[in-house]
């Protein structure tokens with residue numbers, strides 16, 4: 001495995017000679033060191049991508065698809081090598097890492113097929129001497145910037161669709177977790193990706209981001225990360241009127257209605273909330289249990305949280321790994337402190353675990369007596385903290401659930417079909433899960449509304465993000 005940058009088909013060090021350590025968050029020790037570059041590397045990669053793009057777009061979708069399918073098979077074949085790489089750099093337990101790599105393979109497989117369906121249209125013209133056509137053409141060079149929480153899935157979701165559409169790519173992974181993205185690029189190279197079609201740069205985020213914004217050769221930037229950086233990109237994109245897709249996180253509510261099986265609801269709630277230690281942009285963040293089952297749900301949840309096993313994700317039986325960085329844990333601590341100051345009760349957890357001296361661990365935590373003035377209610381905690389509040393009626397539940405500027409994902413659990421319809425119609429989010437707290441899948445469109453950003457990833461909508469519409473009007 002090459003843990004380097006890939007530019008124009010070559011594995012390279014940073015032009016400026018820089019490197020940066022990758023830290024294992026479970027032990028706080030260095031795993032390895034990787035090239036850490038800047039704008040110069042980004043410009044070289046952009047040039048390579050621009051040179052490679054016409055030939056890649058001229059290949060048939062069948063030829064591109066065959067290559068992407070090979071990449072999907074390679075991921076599945078190597079999963080036992082790939083999973084520990086991810087666990088070590090981002091802390092998630094091995095089972096979750098395997099699941100993420102499998103989901104990345106699903107994306108390459110799905111878009112290998114979907115690329116064949118970039119259909120245009122023939123429009124009946126209002127004049128007999130005209131012929132009107134709509135063509136779909138690759139956007140061109142796509143730059144991607146991704147976060148550390150899904151270090152393979154996030155790049156895979158962008159690259160699979162962009163490559164299938166005939167775009168070439170310059171990817172920038174999070175500097176915290178570059179190894180999974182580099183491993184993925186290794187497999188694309190092995191699958192036969194031509195030089196320049198897929199490029200990977202790692203380094204100073206601001207410099208590389210500016211290169212992506214300022215180079216006229218970059219036709220689109222697809223970003224997953226914080227609102228802060230999303231705003232920088234949106235402002236910067238104004239100069240070159242650059243296409244953007246922004247996935248900026250959320251504050252997902254879950255409404256648990258009193259007609260559910262409480263034990264089963266608690267089981268699903270805890271599994272979804274503490275998946276990847278709460279560091280998931282669609283992860284349920286605010287739980288609202290209807291008054292009639294509130295106490296019962298709280299107790300069922302507490303019991304399940306108590307059974308979670310904290311530790312290194314490489315150890316068998318561990319359900320919950322460390323936070324990704326020391327700063328990530330401090331953020332969680334500050335959210336809990338803020339909530340406690342404003343009157344929240346810690347039912348379980350609420351501190352670092354005594355038994356684990358090293359690693360960025362924090363106990364899975366359950367909070368009640370939460371109110372809307374607390375940061376936990378309105379900002380993204382990105383950690384293992386589960387606030388549970390009561391709600392009375394459907395209208396009250398929807399009001400509380402929608403009281404956020406974010407609009408990525410919202411959830412409800414109910415066995416009543418009318419309630420289910422009312423909630424999926426009433427929740428103001430780009431993704432709604434009804435009795436499903438894990439809704440992301442290659443064949444479904446993923447994306448937010450409101451301050452969670454714009455653009456779809458996955459599904460037919462995801463392919464369209466990387467295609468321009470060309471209208472051809474022919475006189476006869």
Ligand code: ADP
Nearest residue numbers: 145146147173174175205206209224225226229
């Ligand atoms: P998070 O808080 O999840 O780490 P960030 O938005 O800080 O979210 O990081 C997401 C991605 O954005 C990472 O790849 C990071 O390197 C990149 N990034 C950070 N700052 C900038 C910037 N100024 N311009 C472009 N990309 C950036």
